[in-house]
Amino acid sequence: MKTVLILGERAVREAKRTPDALLPTLLIPIFFLIVNTGQAAKIFPTGSTPFLEGQSYAAFQLPATLLLAASFGTAALYLVEEIENGYFDKLRATPISRGSLAMGRLSAEALKSSLMTIVILLIALPFGIRISSGPIGVVLLVVLTAGWAVGYSGFLQFVALKTRNAAATNSASLIFFPLLFLTPNFVPRNLLARPMEIAATLNPVTYMMEALRSLILVDLDWAVIGKGFAVVAGFVVITVYANIRTMAKYD
């Protein structure tokens, strides 16, 4: 655990020194929030749209914004850079566990994502978006999004370790977009056309989105929130395990 924190501290320091890499991860999701809300808000007016639970359409769109921001981690690309310049070998030659090596940057992604989520929520509040589940809901929202950031960055880090190639890693990051569009992103699942509903039901990101949406629009609906946390926990376990295995066999 100590070595995870040491490597995480380094990654945070690195993020502070590269604000150019952080800024788009905040601006692009907010851009999508504004554009998607602008396009569909008139179709779904607050007063006559039951699934908005009395809030604006922007509140309905907020989970997609948070997930998008959490999917823009830089850990994998920095890892490819370190593989290419040889620093990764230097770290591999130290007597730390391969798990620490895998988790170092991911722990920093969790922190960065938490801060990013808080910033996006602070930006959203003046526009009338409320977190119906209260302070506990805000904490759960931050934890859930940070968990997603760890899982998704872990997936990209795994691709980086396998391919050792920046272009391949960058391309893999785009997989989030089809996954996002196969969720109930614009309307609840029961309003989707049947094939889309089936696709959304099979897509684990749907349960993340519904958990986040529940925290924002409804209250502490543990059945929905639980599914979101189960998805994140499973995703993190699988990706971190894949990272550790790949690092152990890395030649």
Add this chain to the structure above:
Amino acid sequence: MTPPTDSAPAPDESRPAPSAEPAITARDLVKTFTGRSGTVEAVRGVNLTVNHGEVFGFLGPNGAGKSTTVRMLTTLTGITGGSATVAGVDVATDPDGVRHKIGVALQEAGLDMRQTGRELVVLQARLFGLSRADARKRAEELLELVELTEAADRLIKGYSGGMKRRLDLASALVHRPDVLFLDEPTTGLDPASRVVVWDEVRRINAKGTTVFLTTQYLEEADQLCERLAIIDDGTIVTEGTPASLKADLRARRGLDADPTLDDVFLDVTGRQRERRAGEVSEVAS
């Protein structure tokens, strides 16, 4: 070995007395890589023994298997066949044990360019288990040793090639390793920076650290190494002290004067130099 520089420090008294066991052994070491284009046997049965406290040179042309051998000995790549020990620890069965005892400075100075020199050395020390305070103290000592104290708080991306090499050396020494592996430590450096790195290697060795050095520069091997081995096409083709290898070639060829290490190298690898389109390259005879 008597260090040629006056500034060489006395042997480190805090260091435990070297054991009778060799610092490095390799027995029938083999490494094969399997890819889409087939299987390549990069190392084909290397046998070597490096004694405690010596600077051992590992020479060979490009692609001969030098770096692959180093990567196996430093636990960075798996061993396909044979066995190896470093500081008495088996490389294949106890890689973590080996990592505690070795320092590694690989080709092209692998460094994190977004950190300062001090941050990098402190981080390295902490990964070897030093407390934050002890790591800072050790970093101070090492940065002074490699004469980077003034540049310590600058980002590494602004360092010159020579400074990066010296920093890489410093970071490899944080835990006072028994064996230091240097893979082509001066490749790409200008002559002045090269001499500075040579001095550092001598100083480190004078403190009792065994140095395993790969190089393409025969002059470097002649300057630094007490013994050396030449590897070609994955196998060791000769081994000995620079003087004994030269004397052997002189006797075999009946030469009037001592040959250079370069002559020895060309003789045992069966290569000759040829100029093509203005470039000098080694070709098989």
